[in-house]
Amino acid sequence: MTDLVVPKLNNNDTTYVLLDWLAGDGEQVRAGEPIAEVETSKAAEELLSDGDGVLHRLVEVNRECAPGDVIGHVFDSEEARQRFLAAAVTPAVVPLPDVSPGGPVLTDSARELAAAHGLDDDELRGLGKSVVRRTDVERLLADRSAAPAATTEPVVVAAAAALAAGDGPEPDDPRQVHALSRAQRAVAAVVTESHREVPAALAVIKVRADAALTAARDLTRATRTLVGLPELLVKAIGGLREDHPLLFASPGDGSSVRLAEAAHVGVTIDVGTGLFIPVVRDVEELTCAEIAETLMDFRSRAGGEGFRAGELAGGTIVVSLHTDPDVVLAGPIVFPGQTCVVAIGGTQDELALDTDGQVVTRRFVNLSAVYDHRVVNGREAVAFLQAVKAALESPDQLGEE
Numbered sequence: 445m446t447d448l449v450v451p452k453l454n455n456n457d458t459t460y461v462l463l464d465w466l467a468g469d470g471e472q473v474r475a476g477e478p479i480a481e482v483e484t485s486k487a488a489e490e491l492l493s494d495g496d497g498v499l500h501r502l503v504e505v506n507r508e509c510a511p512g513d514v515i516g517h518v519f520d521s522e523e524a525r526q527r528f529l530a531a532a533v534t535p536a537v538v539p540l541p542d543v544s545p546g547g548p549v550l551t552d553s554a555r556e557l558a559a560a561h562g563l564d565d566d567e568l569r570g571l572g573k574s575v576v577r578r579t580d581v582e583r584l585l586a587d588r589s590a591a592p593a594a595t596t597e598p599v600v601v602a603a604a605a606a607l608a609a610g611d612g613p614e615p616d617d618p619r620q621v622h623a624l625s626r627a628q629r630a631v632a633a634v635v636t637e638s639h640r641e642v643p644a645a646l647a648v649i650k651v652r653a654d655a656a657l658t659a660a661r662d663l664t665r666a667t668r669t670l671v672g673l674p675e676l677l678v679k680a681i682g683g684l685r686e687d688h689p690l691l692f693a694s695p696g697d698g699s700s701v702r703l704a705e706a707a708h709v710g711v712t713i714d715v716g717t718g719l720f721i722p723v724v725r726d727v728e729e730l731t732c733a734e735i736a737e738t739l740m741d742f743r744s745r746a747g748g749e750g751f752r753a754g755e756l757a758g759g760t761i762v763v764s765l766h767t768d769p770d771v772v773l774a775g776p777i778v779f780p781g782q783t784c785v786v787a788i789g790g791t792q793d794e795l796a797l798d799t800d801g802q803v804v805t806r807r808f809v810n811l812s813a814v815y816d817h818r819v820v821n822g823r824e825a826v827a828f829l830q831a832v833k834a835a836l837e838s839p840d841q842l843g844e845e
Contacts, residue, residue, distance in 0.1 A: 445524065446495045448516035450482065450509050453753040457484050457630060459508045462515060466490070469501045470525065473518060480515065485630030486720060489753045491515075498522050500529075557581045627718035638777040645817040646775050649829040652837050653791055653807045659839040667733035673809065674711070674765050675736045677788055679842050680835035681761060682707035682727025688828045690820050691784040691813075692760040701783070701819055710759030710779065711739060715747045721779070722751055723759040732843055766790070773810050783816040784825070786832070 450460065460482040467479040478490035479499055493499070497518040509515055519525040558568060558581050571580055624632070638644075656676050663671040685692045685707040693701040707728050710721040722742045724735060745751060759779065764787040766774040774787035789810045798804045811832060815825045835842060 445520070445528070446493075446497065446518040447514045448480065448491065448493070448499075448518065450491070450511055450513045450515060452511040453482070453484050453489055454486070454757055457633075459510045460484050460489075461626075462503055462505055462507050462509055463488060464505055465501055467493075467499045469499065470522065471499050473497065473499050482509065483626075484753050485626050486718075486756050487751045487753045493518055498525050500525050557585075625718060631719055634780065635777055637780050641780060642778045643817045644778050644814050645820075645822065645825070646812060646814050647822060647825045647829055648773060648810055648812045649826070649833055651809050651811055651833045653809050656836045656839045657791070657807060659843050663732055663736075663843050667736070669733045669736045670740065671732050671736045672767075673788060673791070673836075674763065674767065675732050675739060676836060676839055676842050677786070677811075677832070678709050678711060678724055678727060678735050678739075678763055679730070679732050680832050680839075681763060681786060682709055682724075682730070683835065683842075684828065684831050685728065685760075687831065688824065690824060691815065691828050693783050693819060694760070694781050695783065695816060695819060698818075704760035706760070708758050708760045710756075710762040711742065712762065712764045712776075713739075713742050713746045715743055717747055720746050720751060720756065721759065721762060722746075722755050723757070725758070761785070763788070773812055775812055775814055778814055778816050783819045784828075785814050786829075787812045787814070 453460065463481045463483045465480050467473050467477070473479050473493045473496070475493055475495045477493050479493045480491040482489055482491060495518055497520050500517045500519060501515070502517070503509060503513075503515040517525075517528070519528065563581065563584065567584060568581075571584060653673065656673055660671045660673060660676060663669075685704060689703045690701065692704040692707060694704070695701055706726050708723050708725045709727050710723045713720045713722060720742070722745075724730070724738050727735065730738075742751075759782065761782060762776070762779050762785040764774060764776040764785050766787055766789050769790045771790040772792070773789055776785050776787050778785055789812075791807050791809050793805055793807055795803055796806050811829055813825050813829050
């Protein structure tokens with residue numbers, strides 16, 4: 445018998461949702477065959493069978509499951525599966541997890557809501573549920589709000605907690621409730637973790653963009669692929685890994701970091717369906733046209749079929765795009781597990797004097813680097829930005845590589 449174990453698919457989620465079984469209970473499956481599909485906060489991912497045999501499901505569709513959970517078995521034969529069923533003291537489908545000695549098991553959203561409102565284990569245990577979901581906590585809060593308050597203090601505390609949580613779940617509150625999507629809740633978790641764990645600092649540099657914009661237009665005509673400042677920026681950053689390794693590092697145990705062996709650049713993509721950060725891998729080996737094709741594919745998939753979990757993992761640095769007109773500056777978060785994110789704003793115009801003293805119009809952008817100050821100091825961050833600036837202001841080499 446082989447267990448079907450839920451793998452760790454990303455660093456953002458502690459639980460996933462079992463979307464579907466791709467093989468029937470008792471059906472013959474083969475090694476490497478997709479037999480289940482789980483949903484992370486950003487993607488749907490197929491789970492493959494490790495061996496040939498007969499599938500036995502343990503978990504129902506639409507249930508949450510965590511990395512390490514066993515959601516099924518693959519038996520050598522139907523006879524082996526029947527012997528297992530005959531000997532099992534538990535039903536074929538596993539019930540909700542047992543109540544732990546310290547209290548019931550809470551889903552992530554239920555835990556966040558309970559913590560925001562200061563609910564203790566006794567109150568949660570009083571629900572009589574082995575697994576407490578957000579709806580259970582909301583019901584508990586509604587019941588508690590309906591009960592007469594002994595003093596005014598708990599009301600004040602509850603109101604402050606509700607304000608802090610930002611959801612104001614009072615039952616008679618006339619305001620419309622907007623439920624955050626699973627993807628947005630994952631963004632919230634990552635942002636919270638970053639602000640809690642990463643002491644970030646910011647550096648900004650001004651980059652003249654005329655040469656880069658001209659080079660992008662020339663590359664677009666030559667390659668028939670849409671090349672712009674984001675593509676040139678990804679290419680420029682990828683080429684700086686060896687000279688600025690700390691900006692591509694992964695924080696370690698507090699006394700060391702791990703240096704990246706390749707430039708895998710995550711790029712923020714948001715076409716209105718949620719924020720994604722798919723990773724352009726091995727940027728040092730790609731041409732600008734290849735990077736442009738990859739980013740175009742990312743944008744298309746962000747609005748349609750979405751991404752697989754593996755395509756969103758493994759980045760060593762992030763480029764955050766804020767290229768809408770009039771965006772002067774952006775200071776994004778440092779993604780947990782990395783040390784730097786580079787943001788590019790919108791292109792601006794300014795008047796300047798040329799070498800003959802004549803007034804001319806030229807274009808520029810602001811680049812900002814937010815960096816983990818435990819690993820990177822301002823001197824290194826500015827040197828890195830200066831190198832990016834030099835590459836963009838003399839972009840011929842970017843187009844040739």
